[in-house]
Amino acid sequence: MEGGGPVVMPSRVVASRVPAVPAVPAVRKRGRPTADERRAREAQILAVALRVFLASGFGGATIDEVAAVAKVTKRTLYAYFGDKDALFVAMIKDLAVGVSLDAATDHGTLEALAANIIVRVHSEELVGLHRLVIAESVRFPELPRILYTHGDARHIARLAEHIRAERGTEHEALAEPLFSLLLGERHRRRLLGLTPPPTPAQAAEHAEWALGVLGLARRR
Amino acid sequence: MEGGGPVVMPSRVVASRVPAVPAVPAVRKRGRPTADERRAREAQILAVALRVFLASGFGGATIDEVAAVAKVTKRTLYAYFGDKDALFVAMIKDLAVGVSLDAATDHGTLEALAANIIVRVHSEELVGLHRLVIAESVRFPELPRILYTHGDARHIARLAEHIRAERGTEHEALAEPLFSLLLGERHRRRLLGLTPPPTPAQAAEHAEWALGVLGLARRR
DNA sequence: CTAGAATGACACTACATCGTCTCATTATCG
DNA sequence: CGATAATGAGACGATGTAGTGTCATTCTAG
Structure with missing residues (x-):
């Protein structure tokens, strides 16, 4: 856990939704711009x-x-x-870092975290990012690792933290299978574009179920 | 070598990155071919x-x-x-059907089936197919469903059959989560090109573990 | 205030690749 | 044994797009 991470300029406006980019000042002026x-x-x-x-x-x-x-x-x-390649790589890296930052802002019970992760990994943004990286993994072999490190790996690490804190160190190894169960077939279908993302309620229900299956239900 | 005639530089040397083309009878004969x-x-x-x-x-x-x-x-x-699109679609469909046929040839215990599925879904062929379909799911929206129907869906159905026959009908619903556990993070990493496929021994071991986690170990 | 950095506008080159066309050739089918 | 379908060979047109060059213009930096 690199506690004091690098200070990242929050310059990137997290484009939560893809549809439009009207939040852009469309300032098309000439001349030398300021640093900002x-x-x-x-x-x-x-x-x-x-x-x-x-x-x-x-x-x-x-x-x-x-x-x-x-x-x-x-x-x-x-x-x-x-060039185009560099733009693509810069874009993926920027987004991956943003995802990582997002993932670092959770607090609450293991149940809440699990449900939160389900919702997050099914989001349009993350699913699309995954598809892009998979599609271009041959041309840009470094991107999959970046995505995984900032995505799944962080989620699993955070699950492990919560399990250790709330359920005991002996169950920490269940973090990874728990993550797999949380995603489940639904996420595979989502990647293929066959299923819409789950509602928060569905995510919470599924999280409870997965925790129960692994013997991680509350109160034990 | 090219002493006399006009040395025509090939505008582009086809960069066959394609590994080992299967013994293709280089019979490049002209004329009308037979039906075979x-x-x-x-x-x-x-x-x-x-x-x-x-x-x-x-x-x-x-x-x-x-x-x-x-x-x-x-x-x-x-x-x-x-055209190129039609060739792509025909190729995917052909392969998906082939995969489906393969999946229909298994027999044995639930443990063996589970291990077999793990090996199969990590194969270069299926992983590559998955990547292709995911990458082009926007352009060819019908392909994901074909792939899923002939792939994951059949695997899950077969797991369900074995569970019902060997463990009892009441556990049949565990087929889908079992499939998710069998694939696990390893398969996600494999899709991203971060991990090699498991050995048969690793697959068997992981299958046993997954069955145990879900309470599906032999002789309950 | 001055120098020059950064940009808009956009024509333009370079190049790859899809898909077609022509012609000669070969073998199948009726 | 023709008539013709199917192919090899490869040139060719059409198209799209990455990336660059040029020049005027605007505005920051110092």
């Missing part, structure tokens, strides 16, 4: 790139579209990120 | 397409490479399958 403007523009490009890549995949997405939606010219985009 | 030859050629194209698509993904794979490796001309390939 530059950071904002970079974050904006990354957010738009996420949307476009999620919608069309790496191959289907075009730089022109990213530039157009982000309200910058290709010239600027290339000045910031070099 | 036609069927064989079609199967050959599908087999080659699988390897090429697995190696490069849908976007990365080129028709030229498929045609070259399959030892047919693009002309023939298009005559058989119409």
